Amino acid sequence: MSKEDTICALATPPGIGGISVIRVSGKDAFNIVSSIFKSNNDLRTSQSHTIHYGYIYNNDELIDTVTVAIFRAPNSYTGEDVAEISSHGGYLVVDSILKSLIDNGARLAEAGEFTKRAFLNGKINLMQAEAVADIIHSSSVAGIRTAARQLYGGFNKRIMELRHDLIKIASLLELELDFAEEDIELIDKDQMIKIIKDTINYCKELTDSYHSAQILRSGYYVSIAGYPNSGKSTLFNAILKRERAIVSDIPGTTRDYLQETIFRNNLAINIFDTAGIRNTNDIIEIEGIRLAGNVLEQSDVILIINDITKGRKHSYNLIKIIKDNYKSNILLLQNKIDLIENLSIDKIELSDNEYLISAKKLIGIENILSKIDELALNSIDRTKDILINQRHYLILSEIIKNLDSAIDAIKHNSENELIAIDVRQAIKKIGELTGEIWNDDILDFIFSKFCIGK
Template sequence: MYQLEPIAALATAPGIGAIAVLRVSGEGAIELTNRLFKGKDLTQQASHTAHFGTLRTETGGIIDEVLVTIFRAPKSFTKEDVAEISCHGSEFIIQQILRRLMQEGVRLARPGEFTQRAFLNGQFDLVQAEAVADLIASDSDASHRAALNQLRGGFSRQLKDLRQQLIDFVALVELELDFGEEDVEFAHRDKLRQLMLDIRRVLHPLIDSFSTGNAIKNGVPTVIIGKPNAGKSTLLNALLNEEKAIVSDIPGTTRDVIEDELFLDGIRFRLIDTAGLRQATDQIEAIGIERTQQKMRDAALVVYLFDGPAIRPDDLDEVTAELHQSGKPYLLVGNKADLMTETKHEALSPILANEQVIWISAARQTHLDDLKAALSARVRTDAAVQTGSAVVTNARHYNHLIGTDDALARAIAGLDAGVTPDWLAMDLRVALQHLGELTGEITTDDLLDSIFSKFCIGK
């Protein structure tokens, strides 16, 4: 355990508030804070205690009445000596305190530097460190649960144990290279193969979870498409319970995409209202329709809304075929259900026999709960998060998991083909490299700087 030079930063959100908290961490952090503090001698106080007093200017004037909480190494977030100063939330007071701390030799912290020090001091691994930022940024129940799961160890602890077992096998394989001419086998091939299969069994659900995890973290891009006057803008307004989009009987009213967020069962949906799909009548509408098509390509979920009383069976048949061919998850939503006749239902029933349709009335706001339930069910994230299953939300983690799996697949194929130990060891080293970079057991300064620079200052 080691302590670096003392650093300080505002740990609460900037702006005027009732209180603000400034964090000081590093070698001599408590002693340096004590030089500004008038009250109890902080250097003589026990860890995890809070003390009321005043902070003073260099000439003895009062800056503010404060509460200082001290944490002695290694029982702190950074595992260094830490002093947290709770003061009034005035920007002037905050700057005065930071200036005084710098006069005493404290440096302003870089973004994420407190968490980086916690990682370097072994408080947690790199996956857990990144989960700190995800937890701060979480804006839904699902993203909060996913980040909390990662922070508590998630899948990284299991992968570290498997990596250690693989390291032991790689050491034996490489030992065989020293006895290349004697044809000896230290690493039992059947056990090695079983270990690699066990690791891949752990990797595959994590890799498959990334699409779900990405939706949890960034929201599910859900595009609402359909022909003009199907009621797309009316539906968007009804779901959001506000007049977000202009509603008109004039075809082509929506000429650009309109986006907003909807939270359902702890999942954030990014709803996208689009221009009606038809032959454009002018250049501007053509651009809007092209953007609609682009949003369809980028979407994780497509909601096709059709005017139930007005749609022709042939058109609906064509639409369902195109949606199925696209491979995108989709929902068929029939609007204006209150105006549907029995004859119209009978005309559409052959086409919809193999399709699930949610019938609603966007204008009357009826059966919207059925649509919301279908949206949640179609994404299928809630069960994974509620049960505490590990979910991959980070693209860096996903890339290393893919790299590990590919290397192990090559190693298993090579093992079955009877390759020499040097070829086998090469693929195993690649797998170990990916696993090590994933959890932070193998790092570079550039990697750490890239990860922690995305954190907020003060964390």
């Protein structure tokens, strides 16, 4: 697959729609389109950024009436000559046009090839290219697109400034080495610490925002835990408003775990029903409980359900274990209040995050869901831009580590050389982030996640 080829693909979603746009990019784009397009104007001599009305023919057969927009290199999405054919939407028309283009010398683009060319031609940097892919894939949630788009707009400039500052520090440190004998200090230590700390803070802001993005993208995680027979599956069904899980009075009914997703306030809430936690020799149940552990680990909220007929403090040990092992928010649900007398219910003084419910009689369920909504919404910082790409997150985390280590080295009066190594390492990572340092494997990995036509 050569970079010299002229490529074509459908740029809009496939299917029946008002219009479909076919994009053609490469040095022969205008020649190839001209050979199947009849119009009053000659695309080959027309100005950039003009739109032309005409007819697409396959040999002598009329395929469609279209408009063709032309963008001359380097002022196009890919940086090459680009023609965009807007045809009537539909599979047949699009297929015929693509076929004619291919018959006349174009080839079908690979996934992400347009954006890859845009990157190779310096139109966008790697981070922006990846953001394009992520934004496409995150179409399910409103808000994430704007927030991410904003970020990737300003991010590049900021990160380049920081990189510039770090390069200055590294060079001065290295230069100072040359004057080691004379004991000349070229660089102010406090100033250096400040610049490095600013960079760390900016990177941290970004990595923190990745968590918000994760929630927006994959949803909020809520699991239901408790001793066997406490009513976990009954609550699960009550939340889903259908009989999803098997409920029975035999302890150990739920062996594995069940997952379902509900949508509230435009946010996906993933709910897990887990196996009851107790000491047991039953092998299958042990496995279920182990799985519950994994589920609990990734939960933003754990609902611990206690059978109040066994006493309000019956699940005390379990709560302690969960609190000690997981950092999730915990809500304690006192279940089966329909079985206890109203008089004794009135006497209960609830502590924070403790709720009275009856999963079976649907008492208090909406209350719990509102609390979950509140926690979910609070955990997303909607005022900030967000980082949505995992590769960026991982690299930024490494940059933070390198720079933390540089600060340590400075504070311990280490040799300039050692400090410079950490700073240089961070600079190199920034290069990987923006795509200044890349290789074919990285590019293939990144662009293969795109869809054809992007």
